[in-house]
Amino acid sequence: MPGRVLSVASECVPLVKTGGLADVVGALPKALAPLGWDMRVLIPAYRGLAAKLGRKTRTVWSDPALFGGPATVEAVEAQGLSLLLLDAPHLYDRPGGPYSDGGHDFPDNPERFAALSWVAASLARGGGTDGWVPDILHAHDWQAGFAPAYLRFGGAAPVKSVITIHNIAFQGHASPERLAALRLPLHEFHAGSLEYYGNLSSLKAGLVHADRITTVSPTYAEELMRPEFGMGLQGVIAARAEVVSGILNGVDTELWDPAAPGQAHPYSVQNRKPKAEARAALLAEFGLGPVEGPLAIVISRLTAQKGIDLIAAAAPEFLAGGGGLVVLGSGDPGLEHAMRGLAAAWPDRVGVKIGYDEALGHRMFAGGDVVLVPSRFEPCGLTQLYGLRYGTLPVVAATGGLADTVVHANTMALAAGTATGLTFHPTDVLALTQTLRRCLALFADRPTWARMQRAAMKSPVGWETSSRTYAALYADLLT
Numbered sequence: 001m002p003g004r005v006l007s008v009a010s011e012c013v014p015l016v017k018t019g020g021l022a023d024v025v026g027a028l029p030k031a032l033a034p035l036g037w038d039m040r041v042l043i044p045a046y047r048g049l050a051a052k053l054g055r056k057t058r059t060v061w062s063d064p065a066l067f068g069g070p071a072t073v074e075a076v077e078a079q080g081l082s083l084l085l086l087d088a089p090h091l092y093d094r095p096g097g098p099y100s101d102g103g104h105d106f107p108d109n110p111e112r113f114a115a116l117s118w119v120a121a122s123l124a125r126g127g128g129t130d131g132w133v134p135d136i137l138h139a140h141d142w143q144a145g146f147a148p149a150y151l152r153f154g155g156a157a158p159v160k161s162v163i164t165i166h167n168i169a170f171q172g173h174a175s176p177e178r179l180a181a182l183r184l185p186l187h188e189f190h191a192g193s194l195e196y197y198g199n200l201s202s203l204k205a206g207l208v209h210a211d212r213i214t215t216v217s218p219t220y221a222e223e224l225m226r227p228e229f230g231m232g233l234q235g236v237i238a239a240r241a242e243v244v245s246g247i248l249n250g251v252d253t254e255l256w257d258p259a260a261p262g263q264a265h266p267y268s269v270q271n272r273k274p275k276a277e278a279r280a281a282l283l284a285e286f287g288l289g290p291v292e293g294p295l296a297i298v299i300s301r302l303t304a305q306k307g308i309d310l311i312a313a314a315a316p317e318f319l320a321g322g323g324g325l326v327v328l329g330s331g332d333p334g335l336e337h338a339m340r341g342l343a344a345a346w347p348d349r350v351g352v353k354i355g356y357d358e359a360l361g362h363r364m365f366a367g368g369d370v371v372l373v374p375s376r377f378e379p380c381g382l383t384q385l386y387g388l389r390y391g392t393l394p395v396v397a398a399t400g401g402l403a404d405t406v407v408h409a410n411t412m413a414l415a416a417g418t419a420t421g422l423t424f425h426p427t428d429v430l431a432l433t434q435t436l437r438r439c440l441a442l443f444a445d446r447p448t449w450a451r452m453q454r455a456a457m458k459s460p461v462g463w464e465t466s467s468r469t470y471a472a473l474y475a476d477l478l479t
């Protein structure tokens, strides 16, 4: 039984993005529309956003005093989305990114995103002036965490709520002195509701008060209930295990398509020959010599989470064995230095570009043989999905969404023709070194490698399955 969903978040592709959260928030309405679900997305009207859309908006909600200033909600259809922009200049019309001025987090972030959550709850209760009332409020991450709580504290309402965890590392902590300013009841400041080790946590508020909790892969859903991954919230999540589920993210298979006309060397599962040309072009672009073994690529934030230090340690044996490596990313200065050091030590085999470059990313997926993702934790991960789509086989740590999307080349999977990459555990130098050794051997076995590439390229990495799973979750909430 399809219905109406109000999705509330701080980011949405293609309007504002700092991470994978934005991709999912922007993709879900389009994925769910064919299944009959009417989804609107509420986001803050950051500086310049309304102007960027260049469309006429309709005011559907207003308040002369929202957390210290006047505010309206402007409805607009743009980019294939039904958007609701929360226009509150005292909160959002300022220079910088969504969360910071470029260097420091905005000190009023608790108020800024509590206001977003407050408005979501108000709209969910029928506060909009255009008659559109959702059946479900879907909150994303800590920025929307108070929305299910406000809904609950406001008394009985026929609206159900879902919260999705995209990254448990950000929990929306604030001092309890802000309780009243955030329009939260003082008596809810206890460990069973809003309190988290003496502070407020908006993410915890959402996890306690939403009807359902989801995260972005089934394995991460289980990991989150364990101390190694739950970052202090494992007990809260485990206590609600019966309403927790993991639903994988999909990728935009039009944007990430090795056969797309825009590609210099388009190839498909039936005709993979041009992939060799893309590989040669990538080697030439980085000024590398011939690489007889597998050409590995890394496209990533260069951080400890992503296991980049493990690559620095494990690469020399792989390179000496005939492999090559091309790295694109930026982040931790020490890790950037380590990657540059590899390139200096292996000038014919290692290319490194420090920076962010979407077009180069596409060329790397087209030209690479394997994509390395040795993450210490990975809620879902997108790069392994792009790798599958491009026949660039993922070599990944067996954690979170990586474990759920890559079929390890064990004996049975190889025999069945289902293997699509290599997974390893634990996430340490020894396991990565051993797996890269295995990768060299597999690559030398050309028929087996080709079979794995075909299986990888046929993997269902789009939104088809997950959109049905979200739809089933919503439908279940409404029965």
Ligand code: ADP
Binding pocket: 019, 020, 299, 300, 301, 328, 329, 330, 355, 356, 357, 358, 361, 380, 381, 382, 383, 384
């Ligand atoms: P996370 O969101 O934790 O950074 P994901 O794998 O979910 O990791 O998403 C990262 C996205 O950003 C992918 O689309 C990846 O291709 C892209 N990306 C990361 N670093 C770069 C870079 N330096 N240049 C181009 N794209 C990048």
